[in-house]
Amino acid sequence: MEIRPPVADDCEAMAALAVQCQADPALHVPYLGSDAESIAADIRAVDQWTDTSMVAVDRDRLVGWLVAEIDHEMGRLWWLGPFVASDRVGSETGPAGADTWHEVADRLYAATRAVVSSAVDEEEACGDERSAAIAAWAARHGFEPDPASVLLRRERSVAATDPRVRPMATGDEATIEALHTAAFPGTHTTADALVASTEPRLVIDVGGRVVGYVACEHQSDGSGYIDFLAVEPGHRGQGLGRALVDHACHDLFAAGASYAHLTVREDNPAARALYASLGFVEERLARPYRIGFRLP
Numbered sequence: 001m002e003i004r005p006p007v008a009d010d011c012e013a014m015a016a017l018a019v020q021c022q023a024d025p026a027l028h029v030p031y032l033g034s035d036a037e038s039i040a041a042d043i044r045a046v047d048q049w050t051d052t053s054m055v056a057v058d059r060d061r062l063v064g065w066l067v068a069e070i071d072h073e074m075g076r077l078w079w080l081g082p083f084v085a086s087d088r089v090g091s092e093t094g095p096a097g098a099d100t101w102h103e104v105a106d107r108l109y110a111a112t113r114a115v116v117s118s119a120v121d122e123e124e125a126c127g128d129e130r131s132a133a134i135a136a137w138a139a140r141h142g143f144e145p146d147p148a149s150v151l152l153r154r155e156r157s158v159a160a161t162d163p164r165v166r167p168m169a170t171g172d173e174a175t176i177e178a179l180h181t182a183a184f185p186g187t188h189t190t191a192d193a194l195v196a197s198t199e200p201r202l203v204i205d206v207g208g209r210v211v212g213y214v215a216c217e218h219q220s221d222g223s224g225y226i227d228f229l230a231v232e233p234g235h236r237g238q239g240l241g242r243a244l245v246d247h248a249c250h251d252l253f254a255a256g257a258s259y260a261h262l263t264v265r266e267d268n269p270a271a272r273a274l275y276a277s278l279g280f281v282e283e284r285l286a287r288p289y290r291i292g293f294r295l296p
């Protein structure tokens, strides 16, 4: 078996392999979708992806891959993968003469890490909570598990709108940045990037003052993702969070989203109760594994 950097043409075979892994909770990586088209789109969306990735090839068959998605400004990377063919799982040796899932995953990690700058010293991987393979792979490479997040999904539904909710406008930036930084210190999107994005950002205005925001994203598989939501502490418990999420869902579905989804920390009962009250259904538990940073 050979570990080598991918070429652009490997993308389809990589996506096809990932589709098989994504269907199996024991191999599922929650950062990516489950269909070949969206996985290929997400691989290609990684800046210079062929320079920060490795594939495992066994007698002309692509049997594994790992991509590092890097934010150089933050000095942090996210691992998309490892994806290793499921026939490598299950026995000590895998198929006759072949490397096991763990050997392939470890070699992919070592080879990919070696081509990524050492200045990038924060790393995050993620696996379905049921994946003992990904947990063991992460532990072998020094990752620490952090609290899991629940993946929630809401199917197409008639969602309400609220006159206090409106798109972010010029002049809202500082308030949104302050809310975001206070609610999500150290998260993957900085306050600057949040307000600079062209993705939907809604705010709720109470008596002429913005006291909450919700940030959404149209994803490559046609779904709508709710990325961040926060209400100022003094205004919580008054239905403002619910109004923001409901309005966001309304807008996402109106723009053609096939379904709405989000992740929420397992240990955030307030937000989980809010999403449950809006009909979001729990899909899976995603466990992040981190090196060099933790999220509070």
Ligand SMILES: CC(C)(COP(=O)(O)OP(=O)(O)OC[C@H]1O[C@@H](n2cnc3c(N)ncnc32)[C@H](O)[C@@H]1OP(=O)(O)O)[C@@H](O)C(=O)NCCC(=O)NCCS
Pocket: 183, 228, 229, 230, 231, 232, 235, 236, 237, 238, 239, 240, 241, 242, 243, 263, 264, 265, 268, 269, 270, 271, 273, 274, 275, 277
């Ligand atoms: C989560 C958050 C946005 C909720 O905003 P909010 O305006 O207080 O929520 P709402 O008043 O609209 O509450 C809607 C429902 O959520 C649930 N809920 C809200 N706060 C709750 C709490 N402290 N405990 C239990 N349930 C709670 C209730 O089911 C509530 O419905 P009810 O009032 O009919 O019982 C707010 O607590 C917040 O900004 N938290 C910090 C950031 C965060 O955790 N964001 C979510 C990340 S995914």
